[in-house]
Amino acid sequence: MAVDIGIDLGTASILVYVKGKGVILKEPSVVAFDRDSNEVKAIGEEARLMLGRTPGNIIAVRPLRQGVISDYTVTEKMIKYFVQKALGRRTFQKPRISICVPSGVTEVERNAVQQATFAAGARDVYLIEEPVAAAIGAGIDISKACGNLIVDIGGGTTDVAVISLGGTVVSTSLKVAGDDFDEAIVRYMKKKHNLLIGDRTAEDIKIKIGTTYPLIENEAMEVSGRNLVTGLPKTVTVTSAETERALQGTSNQIIEAIISVLERTPPELSADILERGIMLTGGGAKLRGLEEMIEERTGINTMTAEEPTQVVAIGTGEYVELMSARREL
CATH class of the missing domain: 3.90.640.10 (ATPase, substrate binding domain, subdomain 4)
Structure with a gap:
């Protein structure tokens, strides 16, 4: 049987969603390898414990910087490791993998993610923008002609986007998170x-x-x-x-990004956002006081998704099903 997998390829952690099972894996996106032999020593939680505590020849690195690949070879090994760990060894057919990227990535960065995922053993690769994945995972019906403002605060990037009819209308990606x-x-x-x-x-x-x-x-x-x-x-x-x-300076930058997106939003969608509110997702959304601060500065009701750290992974996994249902329609 072919398996559908959704991967939230984050700067701080990687989450893997398997169709029918939900999010089955969450580990830090850290790889420890021996500088002399170029051999990978540990990946994930085991490698995170080594950060800042390794001897000279072993270095623990984060192969993703601000949501994009900074070390291609290490990222490929990391994706391969997590896919195998999620599926076990018994896979007869290569999986279909949907993987999320920040909304502001360049074509070169998109290709790097795609190639690394194919090299890790994917049959098909679907790239999905983080705010769209977050909206799907948070249970919002993005297929309707209705404006939804999503603020996804990850480890390396903050994505702010207005989503309507299954796509992004206005967005910005901030390398602050x-x-x-x-x-x-x-x-x-x-x-x-x-x-x-x-x-x-x-x-x-x-x-x-x-x-x-x-x-x-x-x-x-x-x-x-x-x-x-x-x-x-x-x-x-x-x-x-x-x-x-x-934290004042950093949180102000995020609020300014939200305001800049609201300023560029078409008036009809602005009315929808005022009615429906702002949805916060991502690990950064757990920081206390953010909801109240955004609400005070924008005057719009702000809420945090139920499982903010998992919504992007869930949405990424469900995206494949959504696309195949659309094709059938």
């Missing part, structure tokens, strides 16, 4: 506390106490890192009010 929130926290800790922390610690702060909007009750956590003055390990207490200040 979850990773930039982490970097903003790293910069703030350096500047305010003279403390150098790693990306994993910054992500931890973002998940536990991070916010872009004032919380009713201020939260705090202890953070350890290296003191930039003495060079010795040091622990400081960080509050959620501080993370709000740290």
